[in-house]
Amino acid sequence: MTNPALDLFNDRLPHKPYFSDDLHFGVRIAGKERAILAKYIQFNQPHAMFWLGFDIDRLGAAIDWSDRNAPAPTLTITNPANGHAHLLYALKTSIRTAPDGKMKPLRYAAAVENALRKKLGADAGYSGLICKNPNHGHWKIAVWQPELYTLDWLADSLDLNALNAANDNAIVADYGLGRNCTLFDKTRKWAYRAIRQGWPGYEQWLQACYERASAYNRQLTSPLDEKEIMGIAKSIAKWTFSNFTESGFDEYVQRTHLSPIQSVRGKLGGVKSKGGGRPKGSYKSDSKGVVKPWIKLGISRSTWYRRIYKK
Structure with missing residues (x-):
């Protein structure tokens, strides 16, 4: 009897995943056919995240997500010796992590992942590179949610406002994605x-x-x-x-730095700074009419500039 969740896991594996049979000896890389036999395996593509993965190091990790009012994981992969588990959430649409990907979706995904990690009480030091391989007979696996998640569906169960996720400048730097x-x-x-x-x-x-x-x-x-x-x-x-x-780049400069364009930019800059960024005032000037405000204040020029640019 086939397991659709396990089939999905295998279909989404990288062509050459990292794998390990003993984490004390680190990880290696090999073809999918070899890596799929190992105890631990890389479960996301190098530039696309199809799964949100979480490492929970406590007894009952595979079932206590319901007590925390967290969404049900797609798969739980449990160590029968101590009850510790990896929880995997399958995404309907992958998250592109390549450098040409858009930052807004990536930030949103990072906020969702971090909020879910906190709700599950998962390990904040987990890198998300490899997980317990559900194909390996050493682990106990269970399927909880057969439907694929969207980020919005997951977010419905989480408090993203607490993480200031709506702020485009907020980066969750401490965990995973x-x-x-x-x-x-x-x-x-x-x-x-x-x-x-x-x-x-x-x-x-x-x-x-x-x-x-x-x-x-x-x-x-x-x-x-x-x-x-x-x-x-x-x-x-x-x-x-x-x-x-x-x-x-030379072509770009020629195209975007024409005199009419620069003139418009200069006018806009002048409006924004209300006539320029230099401080106004009856500062002393030298014989050539160059303003030297530090003379009036009785301080050095370097001290004056440091004070101005701290403002």
């Missing part, structure tokens, strides 16, 4: 500008992206592992290297 969201957001914004500094070759550019992503990763409460950082860096490096060229 939120960490990917943070690294993608920061690293790709840096990459859009940095690649224009000399237009480096691909290998040099990949190393630069990796070092920058690693630096941002160290700022997270629960950092991602090295393989995930390299995956993010490689995605950003490949995409920007393919889509950003010196000739393309």
Whole structure:
């Protein structure tokens, strides 16, 4: 007798997943046919999240979601020795995590994931890379919700307002998808500008992206592992290297920095700053008419600028 939820799990596996038979010896990568025999396996695609996964390290983890008024998981995969479990929620539409994906859906997904993690009382240090493999006979599996979830359906059971999820600037950086969201957001914004500094070759550019992503990763409460950082860096490096060229940028500058356009931008900037950002006042000036307000205040020029730009 077939299990539709298990079939769905297997259909959505990456072509070459990470896997492990003993986490003490780390993870390896291999073809799907080999990896599917292991105790632990990567369950999401490199650039698409089909499952929200949660690690719950307590007795009764596979059933106490109902006591917490959390939505029913699609699958629970339980360790019979201690009752700890992975809870998987199957999504109807995958969440794109590649650097060319839109940030708004990614932020929303991160907020939903974080709210659900809190409601379930799941481990905040879980990276979400691999889970207990439901194909392996060592684990006990159960199917609870056969229908595929949308993010809105999950959100109906959660308090997203408490996480300020409606705020586009709110990034949930401490858990799962939120960490990917943070690294993608920061690293790709840096990459859009940095690649224009000399237009480096691909290998040099990949190393630069990796070092920058690693630096941002160290700022997270629960950092991602090295393989995930390299995956993010490689995605950003490949995409920007393919889509950003010196000739393309020159063409963009010529197209968007024509004199009429710059004139309009200058006028708009003047309106926004109400006549410019310089402070007004009867400041002293030198013999050439250059205003020097620090002279009147009796302070150095550097001190005056520090005070101005702190405001």
